[in-house]
Amino acid sequence: MRDIDIAEVAELSGVRASTLRFYEEKGLIASHGRRGLRRLFDPAVLDRLALIALGRASGFTLDEIGRMFAPDGRPRIDRKMLATKADELDRTIRRLNAMRDGLRHAAVCPAPSHMECPTFRRLLRVAAAGKMEAPKKTKKSRRKS
Amino acid sequence: MRDIDIAEVAELSGVRASTLRFYEEKGLIASHGRRGLRRLFDPAVLDRLALIALGRASGFTLDEIGRMFAPDGRPRIDRKMLATKADELDRTIRRLNAMRDGLRHAAVCPAPSHMECPTFRRLLRVAAAGKMEAPKKTKKSRRKS
DNA sequence: TCTTGACCTCAAGTTCACTTGAACTGGCAG
DNA sequence: CTGCCAGTTCAAGTGAACTTGAGGTCAAGA
Known part of the structure:
Protein backbone atom coordinates (compact mmCIF):
# COMPACT_ATOMS: atom_id res chain seq x y z
CA MET A 1 0.00 0.00 0.00
CA ARG A 2 2.19 2.75 -1.33
CA ASP A 3 -0.30 5.50 -2.01
CA ILE A 4 -3.68 6.21 -0.51
CA ASP A 5 -6.51 8.00 -2.20
CA ILE A 6 -8.26 11.10 -1.03
CA ALA A 7 -11.11 9.25 0.63
CA GLU A 8 -8.70 7.30 2.76
CA VAL A 9 -6.74 10.38 3.67
CA ALA A 10 -10.00 12.01 4.66
CA GLU A 11 -10.98 9.00 6.71
CA LEU A 12 -7.62 8.62 8.41
CA SER A 13 -7.05 12.28 9.09
CA GLY A 14 -10.58 13.43 9.72
CA VAL A 15 -10.02 16.19 7.20
CA ARG A 16 -12.68 16.52 4.53
CA ALA A 17 -11.91 15.80 0.93
CA SER A 18 -12.91 19.32 -0.03
CA THR A 19 -10.45 20.63 2.54
CA LEU A 20 -7.73 18.37 1.21
CA ARG A 21 -8.29 19.72 -2.30
CA PHE A 22 -8.27 23.21 -0.87
CA TYR A 23 -5.01 22.54 0.94
CA GLU A 24 -3.49 21.13 -2.20
CA GLU A 25 -4.52 24.19 -4.12
CA LYS A 26 -2.88 26.30 -1.44
CA GLY A 27 0.26 24.24 -1.73
CA LEU A 28 0.08 22.89 1.80
CA ILE A 29 -0.02 19.30 0.69
CA ALA A 30 0.72 17.60 -2.61
CA SER A 31 -0.86 14.62 -4.28
CA HIS A 32 1.52 12.19 -5.85
CA GLY A 33 -0.38 11.09 -8.90
CA ARG A 34 -3.77 9.93 -9.96
CA ARG A 35 -5.72 6.74 -10.37
CA GLY A 36 -8.12 7.84 -13.03
CA LEU A 37 -9.15 11.23 -11.73
CA ARG A 38 -8.53 10.34 -8.14
CA ARG A 39 -5.67 11.91 -6.34
CA LEU A 40 -3.19 9.59 -4.72
CA PHE A 41 -1.28 10.70 -1.69
CA ASP A 42 1.80 9.42 0.02
CA PRO A 43 0.90 8.26 3.53
CA ALA A 44 3.32 10.90 4.80
CA VAL A 45 0.61 13.40 3.99
CA LEU A 46 -0.91 12.37 7.29
CA ASP A 47 2.08 13.73 9.18
CA ARG A 48 1.82 16.83 7.11
CA LEU A 49 -1.81 17.24 7.99
CA ALA A 50 -1.00 16.74 11.64
CA LEU A 51 1.59 19.46 11.30
CA ILE A 52 -0.98 21.72 9.72
CA ALA A 53 -3.46 20.98 12.48
CA LEU A 54 -0.79 21.82 15.01
CA GLY A 55 -0.04 25.06 13.30
CA ARG A 56 -3.67 26.03 13.14
CA ALA A 57 -4.22 25.10 16.75
CA SER A 58 -1.31 27.30 17.67
CA GLY A 59 -2.76 30.26 15.90
CA PHE A 60 -0.83 30.28 12.64
CA THR A 61 -2.71 31.06 9.47
CA LEU A 62 -2.59 28.65 6.56
CA ASP A 63 -0.32 31.04 4.73
CA GLU A 64 2.10 31.15 7.61
CA ILE A 65 2.02 27.39 7.82
CA GLY A 66 2.73 27.22 4.11
CA ARG A 67 5.82 29.32 4.63
CA MET A 68 7.04 26.84 7.22
CA PHE A 69 7.69 24.25 4.57
CA ALA A 70 10.83 24.60 2.53
CA PRO A 71 10.36 24.56 -1.24
CA ASP A 72 11.50 20.93 -1.18
CA GLY A 73 8.57 20.11 1.08
CA ARG A 74 10.53 19.34 4.20
CA PRO A 75 9.32 21.24 7.25
CA ARG A 76 11.72 24.05 7.99
CA ILE A 77 10.32 25.38 11.18
CA ASP A 78 11.81 28.47 12.68
CA ARG A 79 12.40 27.80 16.36
CA LYS A 80 12.31 31.47 17.18
CA MET A 81 8.92 31.74 15.55
CA MET B 1 -22.73 67.03 29.11
CA ARG B 2 -25.68 64.78 28.62
CA ASP B 3 -24.96 63.15 25.30
CA ILE B 4 -21.71 62.45 23.54
CA ASP B 5 -21.21 62.21 19.84
CA ILE B 6 -19.85 59.30 17.91
CA ALA B 7 -16.33 60.68 17.74
CA GLU B 8 -16.20 60.95 21.50
CA VAL B 9 -17.58 57.49 21.96
CA ALA B 10 -14.95 56.22 19.56
CA GLU B 11 -12.24 58.05 21.42
CA LEU B 12 -13.38 56.99 24.87
CA SER B 13 -14.09 53.40 24.01
CA GLY B 14 -11.40 52.75 21.45
CA VAL B 15 -14.08 51.42 19.13
CA ARG B 16 -14.07 52.85 15.64
CA ALA B 17 -16.91 54.99 14.42
CA SER B 18 -17.55 52.56 11.58
CA THR B 19 -17.83 49.79 14.13
CA LEU B 20 -20.18 51.84 16.26
CA ARG B 21 -22.44 52.39 13.26
CA PHE B 22 -22.22 48.70 12.51
CA TYR B 23 -23.15 47.84 16.09
CA GLU B 24 -26.07 50.21 15.97
CA GLU B 25 -27.29 48.61 12.78
CA LYS B 26 -27.04 45.26 14.50
CA GLY B 27 -29.04 46.58 17.41
CA LEU B 28 -26.24 46.20 19.92
CA ILE B 29 -26.19 49.85 20.82
CA ALA B 30 -28.59 52.70 20.19
CA SER B 31 -27.98 56.35 19.49
CA HIS B 32 -30.21 58.74 21.29
CA GLY B 33 -30.69 61.45 18.73
CA ARG B 34 -28.76 63.60 16.32
CA ARG B 35 -26.98 66.91 16.22
CA GLY B 36 -27.29 67.62 12.57
CA LEU B 37 -26.38 64.30 11.07
CA ARG B 38 -24.26 63.30 13.98
CA ARG B 39 -25.39 60.53 16.24
CA LEU B 40 -25.58 61.35 19.90
CA PHE B 41 -25.13 58.67 22.48
CA ASP B 42 -25.90 58.39 26.13
CA PRO B 43 -22.64 57.98 28.04
CA ALA B 44 -24.04 54.66 29.25
CA VAL B 45 -23.18 53.35 25.82
CA LEU B 46 -19.65 53.02 27.15
CA ASP B 47 -20.79 50.40 29.66
CA ARG B 48 -22.64 48.72 26.91
CA LEU B 49 -19.54 48.63 24.75
CA ALA B 50 -17.54 47.23 27.62
CA LEU B 51 -20.17 44.55 27.98
CA ILE B 52 -19.90 43.78 24.30
CA ALA B 53 -16.12 43.64 24.53
CA LEU B 54 -16.46 41.25 27.43
CA GLY B 55 -18.82 39.06 25.51
CA ARG B 56 -16.56 38.99 22.48
CA ALA B 57 -13.53 38.27 24.60
CA SER B 58 -15.40 35.38 26.14
CA GLY B 59 -16.18 33.90 22.79
CA PHE B 60 -19.77 34.98 22.25
CA THR B 61 -20.77 36.08 18.79
CA LEU B 62 -22.32 39.49 18.27
CA ASP B 63 -25.67 37.82 17.70
CA GLU B 64 -25.42 35.97 20.98
CA ILE B 65 -24.46 39.16 22.73
CA GLY B 66 -27.44 40.87 21.16
CA ARG B 67 -29.69 38.24 22.63
CA MET B 68 -28.30 39.00 26.07
CA PHE B 69 -30.03 42.34 26.11
CA ALA B 70 -33.69 42.38 26.90
CA PRO B 71 -35.90 44.25 24.41
CA ASP B 72 -35.94 47.14 26.85
CA GLY B 73 -32.19 47.33 26.54
CA ARG B 74 -31.29 46.25 30.04
CA PRO B 75 -28.77 43.40 30.12
CA ARG B 76 -30.53 40.17 30.90
CA ILE B 77 -27.64 37.79 31.19
CA ASP B 78 -28.33 34.14 31.62
CA ARG B 79 -26.13 32.89 34.44
CA LYS B 80 -26.25 29.34 33.18
CA MET B 81 -24.99 30.52 29.82
C1' DT C 1 -21.53 83.71 3.16
C1' DC C 2 -18.62 80.25 1.90
C1' DT C 3 -15.59 76.52 2.81
C1' DT C 4 -14.18 72.81 5.22
C1' DG C 5 -14.11 68.61 7.37
C1' DA C 6 -16.28 65.35 10.02
C1' DC C 7 -20.14 62.88 9.81
C1' DC C 8 -23.93 60.60 7.07
C1' DT C 9 -25.99 56.42 4.00
C1' DC C 10 -25.80 52.43 1.34
C1' DA C 11 -23.59 49.06 -1.11
C1' DA C 12 -19.84 46.54 -1.80
C1' DG C 13 -15.39 44.77 -0.49
C1' DT C 14 -12.12 42.21 2.81
C1' DT C 15 -10.07 38.22 5.28
C1' DC C 16 -9.93 33.44 6.61
C1' DA C 17 -10.86 28.92 5.94
C1' DC C 18 -13.53 26.41 3.89
C1' DT C 19 -18.06 24.50 1.62
C1' DT C 20 -21.31 24.03 -2.07
C1' DG C 21 -23.16 23.61 -6.67
C1' DA C 22 -23.16 22.46 -11.39
C1' DA C 23 -21.43 19.90 -14.83
C1' DC C 24 -18.39 16.29 -16.01
C1' DT C 25 -15.27 11.76 -15.87
C1' DG C 26 -13.89 7.27 -15.32
C1' DG C 27 -12.90 2.75 -12.65
C1' DC C 28 -15.38 -1.02 -11.35
C1' DA C 29 -19.66 -4.17 -10.28
C1' DG C 30 -23.08 -6.55 -12.64
C1' DC D 1 -21.39 -2.90 -22.19
C1' DT D 2 -23.69 -0.03 -19.02
C1' DG D 3 -24.57 2.59 -14.98
C1' DC D 4 -23.41 4.03 -10.75
C1' DC D 5 -21.16 6.78 -7.76
C1' DA D 6 -17.37 8.75 -5.90
C1' DG D 7 -14.32 11.29 -7.55
C1' DT D 8 -12.99 15.73 -10.58
C1' DT D 9 -12.89 21.12 -11.91
C1' DC D 10 -14.09 25.83 -11.39
C1' DA D 11 -16.63 29.39 -9.77
C1' DA D 12 -19.26 31.11 -6.43
C1' DG D 13 -21.14 31.16 -1.77
C1' DT D 14 -20.75 31.22 3.50
C1' DG D 15 -20.23 33.52 7.95
C1' DA D 16 -18.25 36.60 11.19
C1' DA D 17 -17.06 41.11 11.98
C1' DC D 18 -15.91 44.80 10.13
C1' DT D 19 -13.89 48.34 6.64
C1' DT D 20 -13.99 51.02 2.53
C1' DG D 21 -15.70 53.87 -1.19
C1' DA D 22 -18.71 57.01 -3.45
C1' DG D 23 -21.49 60.61 -3.08
C1' DG D 24 -24.17 63.67 0.06
C1' DT D 25 -25.12 66.87 4.25
C1' DC D 26 -24.53 70.16 7.63
C1' DA D 27 -22.63 72.90 11.92
C1' DA D 28 -19.14 75.80 12.67
C1' DG D 29 -15.08 78.72 11.79
C1' DA D 30 -12.79 82.50 8.71
Whole structure:
Protein backbone atom coordinates (compact mmCIF):
# COMPACT_ATOMS: atom_id res chain seq x y z
CA MET A 1 0.00 0.00 0.00
CA ARG A 2 2.19 2.75 -1.33
CA ASP A 3 -0.30 5.50 -2.01
CA ILE A 4 -3.68 6.21 -0.51
CA ASP A 5 -6.51 8.00 -2.20
CA ILE A 6 -8.26 11.10 -1.03
CA ALA A 7 -11.11 9.25 0.63
CA GLU A 8 -8.70 7.30 2.76
CA VAL A 9 -6.74 10.38 3.67
CA ALA A 10 -10.00 12.01 4.66
CA GLU A 11 -10.98 9.00 6.71
CA LEU A 12 -7.62 8.62 8.41
CA SER A 13 -7.05 12.28 9.09
CA GLY A 14 -10.58 13.43 9.72
CA VAL A 15 -10.02 16.19 7.20
CA ARG A 16 -12.68 16.52 4.53
CA ALA A 17 -11.91 15.80 0.93
CA SER A 18 -12.91 19.32 -0.03
CA THR A 19 -10.45 20.63 2.54
CA LEU A 20 -7.73 18.37 1.21
CA ARG A 21 -8.29 19.72 -2.30
CA PHE A 22 -8.27 23.21 -0.87
CA TYR A 23 -5.01 22.54 0.94
CA GLU A 24 -3.49 21.13 -2.20
CA GLU A 25 -4.52 24.19 -4.12
CA LYS A 26 -2.88 26.30 -1.44
CA GLY A 27 0.26 24.24 -1.73
CA LEU A 28 0.08 22.89 1.80
CA ILE A 29 -0.02 19.30 0.69
CA ALA A 30 0.72 17.60 -2.61
CA SER A 31 -0.86 14.62 -4.28
CA HIS A 32 1.52 12.19 -5.85
CA GLY A 33 -0.38 11.09 -8.90
CA ARG A 34 -3.77 9.93 -9.96
CA ARG A 35 -5.72 6.74 -10.37
CA GLY A 36 -8.12 7.84 -13.03
CA LEU A 37 -9.15 11.23 -11.73
CA ARG A 38 -8.53 10.34 -8.14
CA ARG A 39 -5.67 11.91 -6.34
CA LEU A 40 -3.19 9.59 -4.72
CA PHE A 41 -1.28 10.70 -1.69
CA ASP A 42 1.80 9.42 0.02
CA PRO A 43 0.90 8.26 3.53
CA ALA A 44 3.32 10.90 4.80
CA VAL A 45 0.61 13.40 3.99
CA LEU A 46 -0.91 12.37 7.29
CA ASP A 47 2.08 13.73 9.18
CA ARG A 48 1.82 16.83 7.11
CA LEU A 49 -1.81 17.24 7.99
CA ALA A 50 -1.00 16.74 11.64
CA LEU A 51 1.59 19.46 11.30
CA ILE A 52 -0.98 21.72 9.72
CA ALA A 53 -3.46 20.98 12.48
CA LEU A 54 -0.79 21.82 15.01
CA GLY A 55 -0.04 25.06 13.30
CA ARG A 56 -3.67 26.03 13.14
CA ALA A 57 -4.22 25.10 16.75
CA SER A 58 -1.31 27.30 17.67
CA GLY A 59 -2.76 30.26 15.90
CA PHE A 60 -0.83 30.28 12.64
CA THR A 61 -2.71 31.06 9.47
CA LEU A 62 -2.59 28.65 6.56
CA ASP A 63 -0.32 31.04 4.73
CA GLU A 64 2.10 31.15 7.61
CA ILE A 65 2.02 27.39 7.82
CA GLY A 66 2.73 27.22 4.11
CA ARG A 67 5.82 29.32 4.63
CA MET A 68 7.04 26.84 7.22
CA PHE A 69 7.69 24.25 4.57
CA ALA A 70 10.83 24.60 2.53
CA PRO A 71 10.36 24.56 -1.24
CA ASP A 72 11.50 20.93 -1.18
CA GLY A 73 8.57 20.11 1.08
CA ARG A 74 10.53 19.34 4.20
CA PRO A 75 9.32 21.24 7.25
CA ARG A 76 11.72 24.05 7.99
CA ILE A 77 10.32 25.38 11.18
CA ASP A 78 11.81 28.47 12.68
CA ARG A 79 12.40 27.80 16.36
CA LYS A 80 12.31 31.47 17.18
CA MET A 81 8.92 31.74 15.55
CA LEU A 82 7.72 28.89 17.71
CA ALA A 83 8.94 30.59 20.84
CA THR A 84 7.27 33.81 19.79
CA LYS A 85 4.03 32.02 19.16
CA ALA A 86 4.32 30.24 22.48
CA ASP A 87 4.64 33.58 24.23
CA GLU A 88 1.64 34.84 22.34
CA LEU A 89 -0.34 31.81 23.41
CA ASP A 90 0.76 32.45 26.95
CA ARG A 91 -0.72 35.91 26.88
CA THR A 92 -3.89 34.60 25.33
CA ILE A 93 -4.16 31.99 28.03
CA ARG A 94 -3.74 34.54 30.78
CA ARG A 95 -6.42 36.66 29.23
CA LEU A 96 -8.81 33.78 28.90
CA ASN A 97 -8.13 32.75 32.47
CA ALA A 98 -9.24 36.14 33.68
CA MET A 99 -12.32 35.95 31.49
CA ARG A 100 -13.22 32.52 32.73
CA ASP A 101 -12.89 33.55 36.35
CA GLY A 102 -14.98 36.59 35.67
CA LEU A 103 -17.69 34.64 33.93
CA ARG A 104 -17.64 32.06 36.66
CA HIS A 105 -18.14 34.78 39.22
CA ALA A 106 -20.84 36.49 37.26
CA ALA A 107 -22.66 33.19 36.99
CA VAL A 108 -23.03 32.93 40.75
CA CYS A 109 -22.90 36.57 41.71
CA PRO A 110 -25.71 37.48 44.11
CA ALA A 111 -25.96 41.10 42.97
CA PRO A 112 -29.42 41.84 41.63
CA SER A 113 -27.99 43.01 38.34
CA HIS A 114 -24.58 42.33 36.90
CA MET A 115 -23.97 45.99 36.49
CA GLU A 116 -24.19 46.41 40.25
CA CYS A 117 -21.59 43.79 40.98
CA PRO A 118 -18.13 45.26 41.56
CA THR A 119 -16.40 42.14 40.34
CA PHE A 120 -18.40 42.20 37.16
CA ARG A 121 -17.62 45.83 36.61
CA ARG A 122 -13.94 45.15 37.15
CA LEU A 123 -14.14 42.39 34.57
CA LEU A 124 -15.82 44.84 32.25
CA ARG A 125 -12.97 47.26 32.65
CA VAL A 126 -10.46 44.53 31.87
CA ALA A 127 -12.39 43.54 28.78
CA ALA A 128 -12.81 47.09 27.60
CA ALA A 129 -9.21 48.01 28.27
CA GLY A 130 -7.67 44.90 26.80
CA LYS A 131 -9.01 45.46 23.28
CA MET A 132 -9.02 41.75 23.37
CA GLU A 133 -9.60 39.32 20.61
CA ALA A 134 -12.46 36.88 20.80
CA PRO A 135 -11.38 33.25 20.73
CA LYS A 136 -13.04 31.73 17.70
CA LYS A 137 -16.14 29.74 18.40
CA THR A 138 -15.52 26.04 18.67
CA LYS A 139 -17.61 24.47 15.98
CA LYS A 140 -18.34 20.95 17.08
CA SER A 141 -19.76 18.17 14.97
CA ARG A 142 -19.31 19.51 11.49
CA ARG A 143 -19.88 16.21 9.74
CA LYS A 144 -22.78 15.02 7.65
CA SER A 145 -23.69 17.22 4.69
CA MET B 1 -22.73 67.03 29.11
CA ARG B 2 -25.68 64.78 28.62
CA ASP B 3 -24.96 63.15 25.30
CA ILE B 4 -21.71 62.45 23.54
CA ASP B 5 -21.21 62.21 19.84
CA ILE B 6 -19.85 59.30 17.91
CA ALA B 7 -16.33 60.68 17.74
CA GLU B 8 -16.20 60.95 21.50
CA VAL B 9 -17.58 57.49 21.96
CA ALA B 10 -14.95 56.22 19.56
CA GLU B 11 -12.24 58.05 21.42
CA LEU B 12 -13.38 56.99 24.87
CA SER B 13 -14.09 53.40 24.01
CA GLY B 14 -11.40 52.75 21.45
CA VAL B 15 -14.08 51.42 19.13
CA ARG B 16 -14.07 52.85 15.64
CA ALA B 17 -16.91 54.99 14.42
CA SER B 18 -17.55 52.56 11.58
CA THR B 19 -17.83 49.79 14.13
CA LEU B 20 -20.18 51.84 16.26
CA ARG B 21 -22.44 52.39 13.26
CA PHE B 22 -22.22 48.70 12.51
CA TYR B 23 -23.15 47.84 16.09
CA GLU B 24 -26.07 50.21 15.97
CA GLU B 25 -27.29 48.61 12.78
CA LYS B 26 -27.04 45.26 14.50
CA GLY B 27 -29.04 46.58 17.41
CA LEU B 28 -26.24 46.20 19.92
CA ILE B 29 -26.19 49.85 20.82
CA ALA B 30 -28.59 52.70 20.19
CA SER B 31 -27.98 56.35 19.49
CA HIS B 32 -30.21 58.74 21.29
CA GLY B 33 -30.69 61.45 18.73
CA ARG B 34 -28.76 63.60 16.32
CA ARG B 35 -26.98 66.91 16.22
CA GLY B 36 -27.29 67.62 12.57
CA LEU B 37 -26.38 64.30 11.07
CA ARG B 38 -24.26 63.30 13.98
CA ARG B 39 -25.39 60.53 16.24
CA LEU B 40 -25.58 61.35 19.90
CA PHE B 41 -25.13 58.67 22.48
CA ASP B 42 -25.90 58.39 26.13
CA PRO B 43 -22.64 57.98 28.04
CA ALA B 44 -24.04 54.66 29.25
CA VAL B 45 -23.18 53.35 25.82
CA LEU B 46 -19.65 53.02 27.15
CA ASP B 47 -20.79 50.40 29.66
CA ARG B 48 -22.64 48.72 26.91
CA LEU B 49 -19.54 48.63 24.75
CA ALA B 50 -17.54 47.23 27.62
CA LEU B 51 -20.17 44.55 27.98
CA ILE B 52 -19.90 43.78 24.30
CA ALA B 53 -16.12 43.64 24.53
CA LEU B 54 -16.46 41.25 27.43
CA GLY B 55 -18.82 39.06 25.51
CA ARG B 56 -16.56 38.99 22.48
CA ALA B 57 -13.53 38.27 24.60
CA SER B 58 -15.40 35.38 26.14
CA GLY B 59 -16.18 33.90 22.79
CA PHE B 60 -19.77 34.98 22.25
CA THR B 61 -20.77 36.08 18.79
CA LEU B 62 -22.32 39.49 18.27
CA ASP B 63 -25.67 37.82 17.70
CA GLU B 64 -25.42 35.97 20.98
CA ILE B 65 -24.46 39.16 22.73
CA GLY B 66 -27.44 40.87 21.16
CA ARG B 67 -29.69 38.24 22.63
CA MET B 68 -28.30 39.00 26.07
CA PHE B 69 -30.03 42.34 26.11
CA ALA B 70 -33.69 42.38 26.90
CA PRO B 71 -35.90 44.25 24.41
CA ASP B 72 -35.94 47.14 26.85
CA GLY B 73 -32.19 47.33 26.54
CA ARG B 74 -31.29 46.25 30.04
CA PRO B 75 -28.77 43.40 30.12
CA ARG B 76 -30.53 40.17 30.90
CA ILE B 77 -27.64 37.79 31.19
CA ASP B 78 -28.33 34.14 31.62
CA ARG B 79 -26.13 32.89 34.44
CA LYS B 80 -26.25 29.34 33.18
CA MET B 81 -24.99 30.52 29.82
CA LEU B 82 -22.12 32.24 31.55
CA ALA B 83 -21.21 29.07 33.39
CA THR B 84 -21.37 27.10 30.19
CA LYS B 85 -19.14 29.58 28.44
CA ALA B 86 -16.75 29.50 31.37
CA ASP B 87 -16.47 25.74 31.03
CA GLU B 88 -15.87 26.12 27.34
CA LEU B 89 -13.15 28.65 28.00
CA ASP B 90 -11.66 26.21 30.46
CA ARG B 91 -11.35 23.56 27.80
CA THR B 92 -9.88 26.04 25.37
CA ILE B 93 -7.35 27.11 27.95
CA ARG B 94 -6.30 23.54 28.62
CA ARG B 95 -5.86 22.97 24.93
CA LEU B 96 -3.82 26.10 24.47
CA ASN B 97 -1.68 25.19 27.44
CA ALA B 98 -0.75 21.91 25.82
CA MET B 99 -0.01 23.73 22.58
CA ARG B 100 2.15 26.30 24.25
CA ASP B 101 4.16 23.66 26.08
CA GLY B 102 4.60 21.78 22.86
CA LEU B 103 5.73 24.82 20.95
CA ARG B 104 8.05 25.78 23.75
CA HIS B 105 9.61 22.36 23.62
CA ALA B 106 9.86 22.33 19.86
CA ALA B 107 11.62 25.66 20.02
CA VAL B 108 14.48 24.25 22.06
CA CYS B 109 14.35 20.61 21.02
CA PRO B 110 17.79 19.30 20.10
CA ALA B 111 16.50 16.71 17.61
CA PRO B 112 17.91 17.38 14.15
CA SER B 113 14.44 17.59 12.69
CA HIS B 114 11.18 18.19 14.49
CA MET B 115 9.76 15.06 12.97
CA GLU B 116 12.37 13.02 14.80
CA CYS B 117 11.52 14.44 18.19
CA PRO B 118 9.21 12.20 20.19
CA THR B 119 7.74 15.12 22.08
CA PHE B 120 6.99 16.94 18.88
CA ARG B 121 5.36 13.86 17.41
CA ARG B 122 3.24 13.47 20.50
CA LEU B 123 2.16 17.08 20.16
CA LEU B 124 1.33 16.37 16.57
CA ARG B 125 -0.89 13.50 17.60
CA VAL B 126 -2.67 15.70 20.11
CA ALA B 127 -3.22 18.38 17.50
CA ALA B 128 -4.39 15.92 14.87
CA ALA B 129 -6.67 14.09 17.26
CA GLY B 130 -8.14 17.15 18.89
CA LYS B 131 -9.74 18.56 15.74
CA MET B 132 -8.94 21.75 17.48
CA GLU B 133 -9.92 25.22 16.62
CA ALA B 134 -7.31 27.82 15.90
CA PRO B 135 -7.40 30.80 18.25
CA LYS B 136 -7.94 33.80 16.04
CA LYS B 137 -4.89 35.80 15.19
CA THR B 138 -4.32 38.71 17.47
CA LYS B 139 -4.32 41.71 15.25
CA LYS B 140 -2.28 44.36 16.91
CA SER B 141 -2.17 48.02 16.02
CA ARG B 142 -5.09 48.46 13.72
CA ARG B 143 -5.29 52.19 13.97
CA LYS B 144 -4.42 54.86 11.45
CA SER B 145 -6.40 54.80 8.21
C1' DT C 1 -21.53 83.71 3.16
C1' DC C 2 -18.62 80.25 1.90
C1' DT C 3 -15.59 76.52 2.81
C1' DT C 4 -14.18 72.81 5.22
C1' DG C 5 -14.11 68.61 7.37
C1' DA C 6 -16.28 65.35 10.02
C1' DC C 7 -20.14 62.88 9.81
C1' DC C 8 -23.93 60.60 7.07
C1' DT C 9 -25.99 56.42 4.00
C1' DC C 10 -25.80 52.43 1.34
C1' DA C 11 -23.59 49.06 -1.11
C1' DA C 12 -19.84 46.54 -1.80
C1' DG C 13 -15.39 44.77 -0.49
C1' DT C 14 -12.12 42.21 2.81
C1' DT C 15 -10.07 38.22 5.28
C1' DC C 16 -9.93 33.44 6.61
C1' DA C 17 -10.86 28.92 5.94
C1' DC C 18 -13.53 26.41 3.89
C1' DT C 19 -18.06 24.50 1.62
C1' DT C 20 -21.31 24.03 -2.07
C1' DG C 21 -23.16 23.61 -6.67
C1' DA C 22 -23.16 22.46 -11.39
C1' DA C 23 -21.43 19.90 -14.83
C1' DC C 24 -18.39 16.29 -16.01
C1' DT C 25 -15.27 11.76 -15.87
C1' DG C 26 -13.89 7.27 -15.32
C1' DG C 27 -12.90 2.75 -12.65
C1' DC C 28 -15.38 -1.02 -11.35
C1' DA C 29 -19.66 -4.17 -10.28
C1' DG C 30 -23.08 -6.55 -12.64
C1' DC D 1 -21.39 -2.90 -22.19
C1' DT D 2 -23.69 -0.03 -19.02
C1' DG D 3 -24.57 2.59 -14.98
C1' DC D 4 -23.41 4.03 -10.75
C1' DC D 5 -21.16 6.78 -7.76
C1' DA D 6 -17.37 8.75 -5.90
C1' DG D 7 -14.32 11.29 -7.55
C1' DT D 8 -12.99 15.73 -10.58
C1' DT D 9 -12.89 21.12 -11.91
C1' DC D 10 -14.09 25.83 -11.39
C1' DA D 11 -16.63 29.39 -9.77
C1' DA D 12 -19.26 31.11 -6.43
C1' DG D 13 -21.14 31.16 -1.77
C1' DT D 14 -20.75 31.22 3.50
C1' DG D 15 -20.23 33.52 7.95
C1' DA D 16 -18.25 36.60 11.19
C1' DA D 17 -17.06 41.11 11.98
C1' DC D 18 -15.91 44.80 10.13
C1' DT D 19 -13.89 48.34 6.64
C1' DT D 20 -13.99 51.02 2.53
C1' DG D 21 -15.70 53.87 -1.19
C1' DA D 22 -18.71 57.01 -3.45
C1' DG D 23 -21.49 60.61 -3.08
C1' DG D 24 -24.17 63.67 0.06
C1' DT D 25 -25.12 66.87 4.25
C1' DC D 26 -24.53 70.16 7.63
C1' DA D 27 -22.63 72.90 11.92
C1' DA D 28 -19.14 75.80 12.67
C1' DG D 29 -15.08 78.72 11.79
C1' DA D 30 -12.79 82.50 8.71
